[in-house]
Amino acid sequence: MLTRIVHRIINSVADAVMNRMMQDPYTENLFSYVTITQKLTLRAIVEAAMRAESGKPIPRPLGSPIVLSRWEQLMFNPVHLYRMPTQDGVRVQTGVTIGPKAKKPLMLEIPILISGMSYGGALGLKAKQALARGASMAGTATNSGEAPLVPEERREARYFIGQYNRGGWMNDHESLSQLDAIEIQLGQGAQASAPMGTSSWQMDDEFRRRFNIPEGEDAPIHSRLKGVNRPEEFPPLVRKLRQTYGVPVGLKTCATHYLEDEIDCALEGGIDYIVVDGAEAGTHGGPTTLQDDVGLPTLYALARTVRHLEKRGVKHEVSVIAAGGLTTPGHFLKAMALGADAVYIGSIALVAMLQTQFNLASPFEPPVQSVLYHGKFKEDLNIEQGAEHLAKFLKSCVEEMKLTAISLGKTDLQQIGRDDLVCMDRELATVLGVDYAGWSRAEQRAAKKEEMALKPNKADSLWKWDDFMSYTSGDEAGDTTKPLH
Template identity: 50%
Template structure:
């Protein structure tokens, strides 16, 4: 009886709503929400709401939603008999050396590295420890990010990269910290935020955070737009020299967000004596990057890594200075293509966090997003199972490398480092022009004529005169 009554009520409500949708003028119709949302897009609609609510710059998690690098327009060329595939995949090498010219190069078992993600400014202590453990299990390195050194993180990481950053807190960029590293990364900017200043308000900083960073109660954690005492090429050169002396020659890297002045930035770094260059493309992620900086600044990773590799080759430095690609790289295809275009290794961040929490997302969903397990401000950060998270990420890394090895075998390579642009083909003219890779189809005669360099004006004018005489 009750069921029939409820069913009747629902039927009348639905009928009334449908009749209203069909009869109301479009400009007054509830369906206007659908057409307007389709035009504005759900993302822009929600970010408009956030801006209206806060009245200040908003921070979008994980960077740009735009897929700007045309990775899918490049394909690998499998070999069969004109060149044989590699007989046994077990012998294919996956190891890399970063900073081969350094006194103490950094040698890793795999070319996929965990990028800089800071404690406090982005991630919780448990998340940072899980990343470190995963890097050790997989045979790679982890990076401090733009934050303070965590003793527990360092203890769990076999290979550790210290980011020499733009932070203004007392416990940053000290010799006692970066001497514990296997590589130092001088960071002057990143793909998701360029060199814009950032801060973590004091209200989000607890007692442990303050102690690790050396902050006073009520003091914000501030990241400046410029690296302190490094505002000229000469000052960068002095810093690189000092860091090498103080660390007995571990590699020193230079990281910046990709832009059209890429080669000029590279030249400054090269002249300063760096061992590694890190190019962070526009698709890079961040804990909370402003949409304008993430969507509308910088060069896409594919464009940038191609230009960077070409620049090192022109200078005869490709075998002396290592190149790391970073920004929006998500799967084995992206990683291997980046290496084929000239990268010696790749950084991962966003997808590493996804791999870290994927087995534990049921702890937060549907009430909260899974990232609440790993963010410093996350409501569920204490519920993260560190060992399970570390094993999940390590499994992801091992799986990716296994697929890359199969790819190298199908290309007839003995090492992942042997993959090159000659192993790629472009599906579109744009991809071919961006990368210098061969186009995957033959131009018809008409199209080929259109590709001929235009005639010089004087020559064209002479041809017109001769034609008129005839």
């Protein structure tokens, strides 16, 4: 009896709702919520409300949800008879050397590094310790981010990259002398070169002590690095750091349309490695416009960086680290095939580190509350579990990359190049210098030769034929396999 009554009530209510939805004009119809959300998007509506509430830029955690790099358009080319797959039992090498021309190159066991996520400005101490320990267990490096040298993190890190940063917190001799690589941070993919920092009211005593900030003062990250107010002042800084410490000195910026000019400035100083930090990069909480609308996508920036270094004839001595939106072993290996020596990961590393510890903050708080410096559950994070999960994640990724290398007939991840890729988009294939999937290799070379013979000075060609052939994969174009380190 009760069931029938409930069914009748539900049926009556449902009928009334459906009738109103079908009969009311749009201006009075609740269905307009659907069309308004479709037009504006739920994200834009919520972020508009946040702006209206605070009147300030809104910090969104972990970067932009907009993915502009079309990694899914690239596929690897397995071999069966063209050349033979790597034989069972042959060990696939996974090591990488960052800064081969430095006095003390950074030699890692795997090409996946943990990117710069700063203590205090972004993450809590336990999160930084877990990342450093997990990276050490996997044989790779972790990065300080824009922060001072934190002894607890440094002790956990077998290989430690420190950022010479715009806040000035890692720029002293004592800190720099403890690093395995120095990364000059002039910007980042999710925040560009905009001034940031931590306000005094956000600091606790621990923060002020480690950052050496007097009570009542802010901790600013300036738009410019101290002492570098003109481009010509940058090369001497690179030379000084290289000569003083002997470790690789790198440059990290937000990928930009001016990247070739900025790379040239860095090369003048003898830079050892370049970090290509694309627009899909993450951050603990950067303004949304800087995340969504500034910079170059990682895929395009990487291709241009590698192409420029090759044209300058220095790709073999200047390492490239790709960063920004890379989340899977496929992404990592595709970036390496396009010329990156290694990759940085950040957001996905945090996800892997948390694993079941995602539950620390849920269901009433987002997972970032477990890792952020001001997170409500940062002290509940288990360092040992986090490190173990991160190390297992890295191991899993590398094993999948090795299996792919075997199917390509390679014995070293560094051997994988553009000739091992094919692209399903013709325009993107041209930009990246890889073959288009719709035509055979022979057809593409024959068509290009015929085109150039008929129109040798074609104005709308992306590159001259010689440049195209030197950059395109395949036997006729020359072997694009990267030299082993």
